[in-house]
Amino acid sequence: MTLDSPLQLIEALRQGRPVVLIDGEEEGGDGMLVQAAEFIDDAALNFFAVEARGLVCLALTEERCVALGLRRMTDSPRGDSLGFMVSIEAAEGISTGISAADRARTVQVAVDPASGPGDLVSPGHIFPLRALPGGVMSRGGHAEAACDLARLAGLQPAALLAGILDEEGENARGDTLRAFALRHGLPIGGIAELIHHRILHEGTIARSAEYRIATRHGSFQVCAYHDAFKDVVHLALVRGEIDPAQPVLVRVQAVETVRDLLAGEPPRGAQQWNLERSLARIAAEGCGVLVLLAQQESAGAILDQLSRGTGPQAPTFPQRTLGVGAQILRDQGVRKMRLMSFPVPYKAVSGFELEVSEFVPFIAPQEA
Structure with a gap:
């Protein structure tokens, strides 16, 4: 599979467009739909829910998770490797919390630099993912890659992401991911290429x-x-x-x-x-x-x-x-x-x- 470069993904995010991000090696990896959190509105949230169809999550840096007082999903001493935090909801300005508009509102509150722990309640309908410090140079995961790409685009290091499912409800891979990207006019790139890009320009x-x-x-x-x-x-x-x-x-x-x-x-x-x-x-x-x-x-x-x-x-x-x-x-x-x-x-x-x-x-x- 021919992939777009990290610079192409970074530019798309800078313009407020979603991208498809693949982990693993070429066609064997799972795909996620990713968009910089600053650009998430009800239309964008609806696109994630309707087209990607996987669990909609919000990738945040560890620093931001601490600032918002977010708690880990599990207290197990070995259960934090995936970075899931307790789900959240905006404390004000929403109704049921599940609508696209309500979930977009929660995302905007979570990434607003002026927001603190009192601006969110738990549980909710947005699932935060804590990215490790160092991003993909520490762990080659979707959350780390999403935050890295947003940061490299000059935006807040936060992004909405959702797994892309095929017609059978399984994780889309290979040609199915390529077809998804082409159908929606989205660039498609890999975490491995982002790691290599960072090696050439940064080091931890x-x-x-x-x-x-x-x-x-x-x-x-x-x-x-x-x-x-x-x-x-x-x-x-x-x-x-x-x-x-x-x-x-x-x-x-x-x-x-x-x-x-x-x-x-x-x-x-x-x-x-x-x-x-x-x-x-x-x-x-x-x-x-x-x-x-x-x-x-x-x-x-x-x-x-x-x-x-x-x-x-x-x-x-x-x-x-x-x-x-x-x-x-x-x-x-x-x-x-x-x-x-x-x-x-x-x-x-x-x-x-x-x-x-x-x-x-x-x-x-x-x-x-």
């Missing part, structure tokens, strides 16, 4: 220092990266010479107390990679990169894992860590990855000029 991390460290698995080169958005330091432990043309053994993770310090195992299913096992595997092969992402574990997250008697049973937040980890891997010269992980979809990874050549699950050695 910078290599700040390098060291040698001796471990029980031998010596590693440690590169420190300062994260400008979170003001934290991430680390890359590197062994051997990285060849961009060859698949490289890679692990990207945040350090977790139960998994990495207590060596907790899942009660069911396969065992998993942890810090110790990852270092050992890279040392055994003589070449690879282990990226350790800074993460402040909440007390609830640790207690939740301990109550289940284990660390996480599957990759905890692949999309949340994708952007930062991918920037670090790209800086290290990695292009093809032998990813130490369960097989999971890593959407928009090509925007960082990376590809997954192979998933390498952990296989426990056979006991004698």
Whole structure:
């Protein structure tokens, strides 16, 4: 599928027009209808509801969610990765709240810089999505991309978005999305291309220092990266010479107390990679990169894992860590990855000029 460039999407949003945004790789990705929130009126809201037909959401930055006093949809310590907040309604100026005019009014109140927590009530008929700081450089999601595109268009970093459904009510993909865009005269672009655009013009991390460290698995080169958005330091432990043309053994993770310090195992299913096992595997092969992402574990997250008697049973937040980890891997010269992980979809990874050549699950050695 031939996609329009990020600049074409940015210009369309600047003019107040909707665009179609695809995640994943070309025809395999889901499509969302996106329009800058500043231009949303009752006609625009009705177009989203009638033509796209998916759940209508409002992408907001984390800063704006805090300013409005929005709460997460779930209190689960591991349930915030999608960024859903409790639904909202304008406190005044609406009737039932469900009409196109009422929902447009709610959107305008939510993005008005003068609005605060008292101007909205919950629950309502607009579903806010919290975009991570750093946008698509942190997570390659629709909410982050929508806010990034609006910001790059010189508008408030907020956008209305809705999933595009096909005639059977399933997520539209490939030719169906292209036909939708052509029918309505809309540009269609991908999150991977937006990531690449931002890499060329912006960055959210910078290599700040390098060291040698001796471990029980031998010596590693440690590169420190300062994260400008979170003001934290991430680390890359590197062994051997990285060849961009060859698949490289890679692990990207945040350090977790139960998994990495207590060596907790899942009660069911396969065992998993942890810090110790990852270092050992890279040392055994003589070449690879282990990226350790800074993460402040909440007390609830640790207690939740301990109550289940284990660390996480599957990759905890692949999309949340994708952007930062991918920037670090790209800086290290990695292009093809032998990813130490369960097989999971890593959407928009090509925007960082990376590809997954192979998933390498952990296989426990056979006991004698």
